[in-house]
Amino acid sequence: MTSMGIPGRYPPRRRRRRRGCVRPLLCILGLLTVVIGAAALRPLLDKRCRVVIDPGHGGIDSGAVGTVTEAEMAEQTAAFLAALLQEDGRFAVWQTREAGDGAELSARCWTAKLHRAELLLSIHGNSAEDPSARGFECYPAPPGREYHQQSRRFAELVAKRAAEAGLSLRGDNGVRYAYYSEDGRKELVDGTDGRVREEPSFGMVEHPGCPAVLAEQCFVTNPEDAAQFGTEAGSRKMAYQYYLAILDYFDLAPVS
Numbered sequence: 001m002t003s004m005g006i007p008g009r010y011p012p013r014r015r016r017r018r019r020g021c022v023r024p025l026l027c028i029l030g031l032l033t034v035v036i037g038a039a040a041l042r043p044l045l046d047k048r049c050r051v052v053i054d055p056g057h058g059g060i061d062s063g064a065v066g067t068v069t070e071a072e073m074a075e076q077t078a079a080f081l082a083a084l085l086q087e088d089g090r091f092a093v094w095q096t097r098e099a100g101d102g103a104e105l106s107a108r109c110w111t112a113k114l115h116r117a118e119l120l121l122s123i124h125g126n127s128a129e130d131p132s133a134r135g136f137e138c139y140p141a142p143p144g145r146e147y148h149q150q151s152r153r154f155a156e157l158v159a160k161r162a163a164e165a166g167l168s169l170r171g172d173n174g175v176r177y178a179y180y181s182e183d184g185r186k187e188l189v190d191g192t193d194g195r196v197r198e199e200p201s202f203g204m205v206e207h208p209g210c211p212a213v214l215a216e217q218c219f220v221t222n223p224e225d226a227a228q229f230g231t232e233a234g235s236r237k238m239a240y241q242y243y244l245a246i247l248d249y250f251d252l253a254p255v256s
Contacts, residue, residue, distance in 0.1 A: 048092040049250050051085060052117040053078045054204055055095065056124035056214075059102020064127035066221035068230040074123040075099040076232055077217065080239030081121075085246070088255050105203045112208035119154065119249060120212040121242060122204040125220040125230060134225040135174075136167035138215040141205045142177045144196030150211035152191075157248040158213055161241040167218065167229060178202050178214075215242070 055074040057063035063070030078095055085091040094115050096108035112120050126137070138158050140151030152175070159174030170176070175191035179199035187199075205212040217238055218229035228234050247254060 046092055048090055049246075049252075050092045050115055050118045051094075051246060052112045052115065052120045052208070052210075053082055053093065053095050054108055054120060054122035055097060055099070056122055057102075058097050058100070061102055064125055064220050066125075066127060066219070067223045067226035068125070068220050070125035070127070070220050073125050073217065073220065073226075073230045073235055076235035077123050077239050077242070080236045081123075081242050084239060084243040088243075090252060090255075091246075105207070108204065109207040109209070112210055112212075117208065117210045119246065120204070120208045120210055121154075121158070121246070122202075122212065122214040123242075124214060124216050125218060126216040127221045128219060129221075131221055131223070134168060134219045134222040135170040136162040136216065136218065136229075137170040137174055137176050138162075138213050139176055139178050139202055139205060140213050141211070142179070142197065142201050143194050145201075145206065147211040151205060151213055154211055154245070154249050155191075155213045158215055158242065158245040161245040161248070162215075162217075162238070165229070165237055165241045 055071070055078040057071040057074065061071065063074070079099065082093050082095060085093045092115070094111055094117075096111045097103040111117075126133075136159065138155045140155035141148050145151075155175045156173070159169055162174060163169050171188075172191035177189050177191065177193060178201050179187045179189070179197055180201070181187065181199060200206060202214050204214050218225040218234070220226050220230055226234075229238055244254070
């Protein structure tokens, strides 16, 4: 007789429950769920306007070099603009990169998407072989894109404020569209051209998941333009004009 009094049979083996592995895993999954849920809810609970500022170029990419350097001008202007928006108190503000650092296009756009940005401004400087070339122009998402109308409206507001600062407007009152052909050639067209085209535009207005404008603040290769709008004082002046344009976009009055 075997144990249990049943010939030829043995008591079944009990499977051990590996509670030591399951419980910590469930705790981790629960914690992740809470963290992700909180991150998703935070923008919904925060009533401030969400704005992302993109200082063009950066890192080893200095951008155009003239009387001033494009990347440094963009960093200065972005820092002044971020400070104005933060002091205002009605804005949640992020920059796509820190001063001196570089960032890939995908990372810049991910910053806007991560924070559910309502608006993005990418700050750049223009250049030309002809040192007499000067003025301001900006590029919204082109016709046919999801955020074209909102981007176009913001571009017009930005150009208007740039003109008030004394910048001459290029193209259709400072607003243009940019397209890249398959071989990488860039084509600029006036803002009056409302055709829907398949060619890609600037990545910063194509992929951030919100209304976006790329601003060419001034020609860094024009000494007069750069002296007025590309130096530290000029960057501070333009930051204030961008701030006013952002207020215009959200239908807000300046803080008294």
